[in-house]
Amino acid sequence: MPRRRVKKALTKTQQRKKEHLELCLDATSVTGRFGTGLDRYSFVHNALPELDIDEIDVSTNFLGKQLQAPILISSMTGGFDLARRVNRNLAVAAQRLGLAMGVGSQRVAIEEPSVADSFEVRDVAPDILLLSNLGAVQLNYGYTVDHCRRAVGMIGADGLILHLNVLQEAVQPEGNRNFKSLAEKIAAVCRQLEVPVVVKEVGSGISAEVAVRLKEAGVKAIDVAGRGGTSWYAVEVQRAAKQGKPAETTFADWGIPTEEALIAVRQAVPDLQIIASGGIRTGLDIAKSIALGADMGAFGQPLLAAALESPEKVVEFIAGIIHEIKITMLCVGAKNLDALKKIPLVRRST
Numbered sequence: 567m568p569r570r571r572v573k574k575a576l577t578k579t580q581q582r583k584k585e586h587l588e589l590c591l592d593a594t595s596v597t598g599r600f601g602t603g604l605d606r607y608s609f610v611h612n613a614l615p616e617l618d619i620d621e622i623d624v625s626t627n628f629l630g631k632q633l634q635a636p637i638l639i640s641s642m643t644g645g646f647d648l649a650r651r652v653n654r655n656l657a658v659a660a661q662r663l664g665l666a667m668g669v670g671s672q673r674v675a676i677e678e679p680s681v682a683d684s685f686e687v688r689d690v691a692p693d694i695l696l697l698s699n700l701g702a703v704q705l706n707y708g709y710t711v712d713h714c715r716r717a718v719g720m721i722g723a724d725g726l727i728l729h730l731n732v733l734q735e736a737v738q739p740e741g742n743r744n745f746k747s748l749a750e751k752i753a754a755v756c757r758q759l760e761v762p763v764v765v766k767e768v769g770s771g772i773s774a775e776v777a778v779r780l781k782e783a784g785v786k787a788i789d790v791a792g793r794g795g796t797s798w799y800a801v802e803v804q805r806a807a808k809q810g811k812p813a814e815t816t817f818a819d820w821g822i823p824t825e826e827a828l829i830a831v832r833q834a835v836p837d838l839q840i841i842a843s844g845g846i847r848t849g850l851d852i853a854k855s856i857a858l859g860a861d862m863g864a865f866g867q868p869l870l871a872a873a874l875e876s877p878e879k880v881v882e883f884i885a886g887i888i889h890e891i892k893i894t895m896l897c898v899g900a901k902n903l904d905a906l907k908k909i910p911l912v913r914r915s916t
């Protein structure tokens with residue numbers, strides 16, 4: 567018999583997560599003014615590639631798991647009914663297409679275990695590379711490796727993403743703003759947790775210097791999550807505006823553009839796996855990112871509308887992105903991702 571879901575008033579954390587999801591549905595109001603920087607690059611067209619598009623191989627290995635395409639569905643949501651639907655639709659699509667997926671921050675389910683099922687997707691996605699998610703700053707607010715273990719165990723994840731969101735916490739009225747000694751605490755999690763740890767930003771980017779410290783801490787992969795896509799500053803400003811506060815713009819342009827973060831991080835930590843995200847919107851963006859040193863591309867906001875509808879809509883959207891990656895690879899003569907990594911890009915100076 568299906569489980570009867572009893573409607574309870576949302577906790578503050580659930581309410582905040584719901585507001586985030588609703589606000590992010592409108593890309594125009596949560597996207598920063600400047601782009602990723604990827605449009606400054608172009609490939610040199612190869613009119614005679616000597617390839618058949620149907621034989622182009624976009625499969626890859628990430629954190630030891632084989633994927634059919636170099637795509638991670640970014641960590642986004644969980645903790646309430648609608649989020650459950652979003653996560654399950656994304657997971658079904660990831661399973662069909664052989665992709666990786668992250669769930670949103672599981673703090674809400676650690677605080678309120680009855681909502682854990684809004685993150686659970688293994689029954690519909692048994693084979694995907696599935697990544698748990700917690701805010702690294704929580705390690706300064708009572709969270710330990712045990713909480714990380716609980717997040718991973720809750721969804722049967724293959725790894726844990728710790729997100730760094732210093733600007734968001736700084737501007738969020740209820741934010742946690744003590745970021746002291748976090749590198750040390752991340753290192754302790756990396757040492758003790760049984761699965762690999764990935765660290766990501768949420769739209770302000772990772773610098774070369776931070777990447778080196780994360781590598782020393784023992785993280786296995788970095789998602790640069792740079793400026794150019796969803797801006798958490800914009801999201802929090804919108805939330806504040808809904809509560810009657812004046813709309814601010816002081817930090818609207820803050821952050822390292824995705825392209826700059828990607829190049830800097832690849833140079834700083836050549837042996838770590840790197841995800842390009844933050845404003846990735848097309849298969850061409852992913853192909854450029856891979857040619858610039860990424861192993862994978864990830865996106866969040868563009869999937870929300872489809873994920874609210876059905877798994878088929880998500881599959882349709884991402885299949886289009888994969889097709890664009892293959893078109894790019896055909897037009898530059900790259901038969902697989904290793905070949906694409908070696909294709910030079912031309913950079914415009916302006």
Ligand SMILES: Cc1cc2nc3c(=O)[nH]c(=O)nc-3n(C[C@H](O)[C@H](O)[C@H](O)COP(=O)(O)O)c2cc1C
Nearest residue numbers: 590640641642670671729768795796845865866867
């Ligand atoms: C609705 C929504 C909720 C998000 N929640 C989380 C989260 O809980 N944890 C996290 O690490 N990132 C979260 N993110 C950030 C994304 O994972 C990603 O880093 C960011 O949105 C940039 O990618 P985009 O420009 O493709 O949206 C969220 C993004 C969206 C759109």
